[in-house]
Amino acid sequence: MATRKSTAKSNVSADELLGYYRDMLLIRRFEEKAGQLYGMGLIGGFCHLYIGQEAVVVGLEAAAKEGDKRVTSYRDHGHMLACGMDPKGVMAELTGREGGYSKGKGGSMHMFSKEKHFYGGHGIVGAQVPLGAGLAFSDMYKENDNVTFAYFGDGAANQGQVYETYNMAMLWSLPVIFVIENNKYAMGTSVQRATKSPSLWERGAAYGIAGEEVDGMDVLAVKAAGEKAVAHCRARKGPYILEIMTYRYRGHSMSDPAKYRTRDEVQKMREERDAIEHVRELLLQGKHASEEDLKAVDKEIKGIVNDAAEFAKESPEPAVDELWTDIYAAEVPQNA
Amino acid sequence: MATEILMPALSPTMEEGTLAKWLVKEGDTVSAGDILAEIETDKATMEFEAVDEGTIGKIMVSEGSEGVKVNTPIAVLVEEGEDVPADTQAEAPAKAEPDTAPAAAPAQATAPAPAAPKTDTSPDWPDGTETRKQTVRESLRDAMAEEMRRTQEVFVMGEEVAEYEGAYKITQGLLDEFGAKRVIDTPITEHGFAGIGVGAAFGGLRPIVEFMTFNFAMQAIDQILNSAAKTLYMSGGQMGCPIVFRGPNGAAARVGAQHSQCYAAWYSAIPGLKVVMPYSASDAKGLLKQAIRDPNPVIFLENEILYGKSFDVPVLDDFTIPFGKARIERAGDDVTIVSFGIGMTYALEAAERLAADGINAEVINLRTIRPMDTDTILASVMKTNRLVTVEEGYPQSSVGNFITSVVMENAFDHLDAPVINLCGKDVPMPYAANLEKLALVTTDEVVEAAHKVTYR
Numbered sequence: 001m002a003t004r005k006s007t008a009k010s011n012v013s014a015d016e017l018l019g020y021y022r023d024m025l026l027i028r029r030f031e032e033k034a035g036q037l038y039g040m041g042l043i044g045g046f047c048h049l050y051i052g053q054e055a056v057v058v059g060l061e062a063a064a065k066e067g068d069k070r071v072t073s074y075r076d077h078g079h080m081l082a083c084g085m086d087p088k089g090v091m092a093e094l095t096g097r098e099g100g101y102s103k104g105k106g107g108s109m110h111m112f113s114k115e116k117h118f119y120g121g122h123g124i125v126g127a128q129v130p131l132g133a134g135l136a137f138s139d140m141y142k143e144n145d146n147v148t149f150a151y152f153g154d155g156a157a158n159q160g161q162v163y164e165t166y167n168m169a170m171l172w173s174l175p176v177i178f179v180i181e182n183n184k185y186a187m188g189t190s191v192q193r194a195t196k197s198p199s200l201w202e203r204g205a206a207y208g209i210a211g212e213e214v215d216g217m218d219v220l221a222v223k224a225a226g227e228k229a230v231a232h233c234r235a236r237k238g239p240y241i242l243e244i245m246t247y248r249y250r251g252h253s254m255s256d257p258a259k260y261r262t263r264d265e266v267q268k269m270r271e272e273r274d275a276i277e278h279v280r281e282l283l284l285q286g287k288h289a290s291e292e293d294l295k296a297v298d299k300e301i302k303g304i305v306n307d308a309a310e311f312a313k314e315s316p317e318p319a320v321d322e323l324w325t326d327i328y329a330a331e332v333p334q335n336a
Numbered sequence: 337m338a339t340e341i342l343m344p345a346l347s348p349t350m351e352e353g354t355l356a357k358w359l360v361k362e363g364d365t366v367s368a369g370d371i372l373a374e375i376e377t378d379k380a381t382m383e384f385e386a387v388d389e390g391t392i393g394k395i396m397v398s399e400g401s402e403g404v405k406v407n408t409p410i411a412v413l414v415e416e417g418e419d420v421p422a423d424t425q426a427e428a429p430a431k432a433e434p435d436t437a438p439a440a441a442p443a444q445a446t447a448p449a450p451a452a453p454k455t456d457t458s459p460d461w462p463d464g465t466e467t468r469k470q471t472v473r474e475s476l477r478d479a480m481a482e483e484m485r486r487t488q489e490v491f492v493m494g495e496e497v498a499e500y501e502g503a504y505k506i507t508q509g510l511l512d513e514f515g516a517k518r519v520i521d522t523p524i525t526e527h528g529f530a531g532i533g534v535g536a537a538f539g540g541l542r543p544i545v546e547f548m549t550f551n552f553a554m555q556a557i558d559q560i561l562n563s564a565a566k567t568l569y570m571s572g573g574q575m576g577c578p579i580v581f582r583g584p585n586g587a588a589a590r591v592g593a594q595h596s597q598c599y600a601a602w603y604s605a606i607p608g609l610k611v612v613m614p615y616s617a618s619d620a621k622g623l624l625k626q627a628i629r630d631p632n633p634v635i636f637l638e639n640e641i642l643y644g645k646s647f648d649v650p651v652l653d654d655f656t657i658p659f660g661k662a663r664i665e666r667a668g669d670d671v672t673i674v675s676f677g678i679g680m681t682y683a684l685e686a687a688e689r690l691a692a693d694g695i696n697a698e699v700i701n702l703r704t705i706r707p708m709d710t711d712t713i714l715a716s717v718m719k720t721n722r723l724v725t726v727e728e729g730y731p732q733s734s735v736g737n738f739i740t741s742v743v744m745e746n747a748f749d750h751l752d753a754p755v756i757n758l759c760g761k762d763v764p765m766p767y768a769a770n771l772e773k774l775a776l777v778t779t780d781e782v783v784e785a786a787h788k789v790t791y792r
């Protein structure tokens with residue numbers, strides 16, 4: 001059973017590194033725009049931004065292959081962008097329009113893409129964890145070598161169904177990677193105020209599940225740990241736990257008075273540990289890219305995000321008939 | 337290019353707020369992520385960040401301004417060296433509008449004179465009692481605080497109830513007054529802490545378990561039904577479970593399918609549970625105090641949209657409302673409208689409009705769904721001969737369906753029209769603004785139903 005903190009780093013090419021920079025920046029700018037649209041009243045309800053955590057999904061997607069599945073919580077915009085879903089469709093779902101991934105019926109917390117093997121977007125804390133194991137069960141059953149990434153928060157890690165799932169996942173050797181995105185807080189409750197466990201990934205040991213802690217502000221460390229976990233699962237050695245240490249810069253959702261941490265704490269993280277800044281430095285110091293190259297990337301991303309916002313504003317509201325569709329799937333065919 | 341900074345919406349239900357404090361002044365340069373101002377909503381004070389970089393060219397709404405509507409320009413951001421466009425004038429700050437409570441409970445004042453003499457629309461407190469305006473949020477908090485002062489056995493637990501003072505600020509101030517022994521933050525483990533609450537009640541305490549919303553109580557519903565509701569019976573009356581499970585229930589605004597469900601009908605199906613759904617602040621106060629004293633498990637269903645609404649609450653040392661007693665909020669003899677919780681908002685608005693059409697509706701606020709005051713409903717139906725029920729839950733197996741069956745069995749001959757049960761639509765709650773409106777029950781639908789059953 002692995003018990004070390006991961007230090008191995010992937011060897012990546014300059015192109016790959018630039019790609020991670022781009023993917024992380026897309027998430028950040030997308031989320032900033034979403035925050036803006038929320039303030040304007042174009043997005044309603046709950047809207048949980050992923051700013052600060054970008055390296056987690058970008059690093060893990062770099063370790064995935066076609067057919068691998070992912071499922072997560074309501075803090076899902078980053079996961080969708082990282083697995084290649086269209087920013088326009090995501091943003092239009094945020095504004096509740098016809099062009100959104102769920103035709104406007106799901107909203108920020110509930111989007112899906114069969115094509116990209118993205119299984120949601122779930123609002124009930126912890127509920128996606130057994131779902132992820134079930135997706136892995138389907139791959140095992142079909143005897144292919146795909147794996148599932150089941151993402152959940154440090155707060156979700158205290159839900160009972162997580163441990164019921166751990167037990168069965170190990171019992172049946174399910175190819176599922178439990179990704180704990182430890183951003184230090186569940187709403188206003190810090191990890192230390194929710195548990196006396198010294199670490200969350202180590203709880204897997206009680207079920208015989210291997211795992212490790214990963215620096216989530218370093219996309220290369222995440223990618224390396226992801227590759228290891230993926231290899232473990234594809235080799236049918238059972239599930240794997242990655243506790244990825246990360247940080248959310250913004251409030252829990254748009255309505256968070258943020259009295260549970262100091263402004264300094266947030267500022268320090270942003271200044272000293274920012275995952276995007278880190279890759280930017282690697283690119284510049286290693287002379288893999290020039291300031292001009294990065295400016296061009298910034299500009300490209302800005303364009304994509306603005307187009308997405310424009311699309312999300314222009315796309316019409318769903319037709320009123322949509323209220324009554326999609327409640328049941330089509331009937332069983334006669335004489336099937 | 338100069339851009340206007342607009343008053344942001346900082347929560348799903350926010351329409352206006354107070355610009356409490358500017359943290360920047362004109363001429364300051366800001367970059368994305370800098371805190372510009374502190375904005376107060378009815379729930380909390382929040383920081384508002386810059387989205388773009390630039391220089392604060394002009395502050396248009398001064399600090400301390402209350403009632404600033406979402407999307408009002410509050411400042412102008414200019415690029416370096418640029419002037420403030422001449423046409424951006426400072427808004428006259430929308431000064432503290434007095435708290436004009438929405439035309440919510442017009443019953444007493446406007447009850448039509450010719451109403452049947454026996455209909456009792458008097459309030460729940462003695463004549464001449466002083467009242468004051470209070471929000472539902474404040475009266476829920478006061479109810480808990482008063483009962484906690486009365487009895488050491490009462491404690492509160494749930495997610496974010498202590499240090500955060502409640503996700504919806506219902507437990508504000510409780511940690512300060514009662515300390516961490518009696519106001520307890522839990523991890524996100526509903527099934528576990530609901531069970532711990534039930535066990536503590538078996539052990540002689542009187543827990544108030546807050547669910548952040550009742551949607552999350554589905555994680556815990558086994559403990560609520562199988563452990564809390566049935567133990568008195570299974571133990572042959574030896575061991576009861578005095579516990580209150582409370583929290584917001586039903587739709588808020590735009591929070592989607594998994595966060596917008598009404599559980600009134602669900603819990604009201606269960607023998608052993610009592611089910612309460614307050615409408616006004618006085619309901620909330622009197623019924624919650626009663627719930628905490630009740631020796632049985634009580635499901636107390638609140639509503640996020642009602643939290644910020646103000647109503648008259650009696651100034652009394654000890655104000656409780658007995659369970660199983662509906663309140664006639666408005667007397668009338670043409671049609672009976674029965675509702676509860678936020679449904680009352682539509683029922684009362686509809687009654688107002690119907691009065692203008694010459695139809696006098698009698699509006700009954702059920703308050704407790706189990707036990708249900710069927711006597712008051714039947715007496716009213718025998719007078720009006722027509723019945724419309726209004727609720728937010730799903731139509732199949734609704735509370736209205738149950739009321740209809742009671743009326744059929746006991747007052748069939750008095751009905752002059754088929755009963756209409758108005759409910760939320762038979763679909764999961766959609767997110768899109770236009771579809772969400774269609775999914776909810778509306779005042780228009782109540783008005784239309786009343787016309788239909790009165791054939792005019």
Ligand SMILES: Cc1ncc(C[n+]2csc(CCOP(=O)(O)OP(=O)(O)O)c2C)c(N)n1
Pocket residue numbers: 073075123124125126152153154155156157181183185186187252495524526548552555
């Ligand atoms: C079962 C359940 N309980 C409570 C909530 C309310 N809630 C939403 S998010 C959240 C905090 C979750 O924190 P964490 O798992 O750390 O994820 P993060 O938000 O940090 O990504 C809570 C309490 C919920 N959605 N579902």
Ligand SMILES: [Mg+2]
Pocket residue numbers: 153154155181182183184185186187
């Ligand atoms: Mg967290």
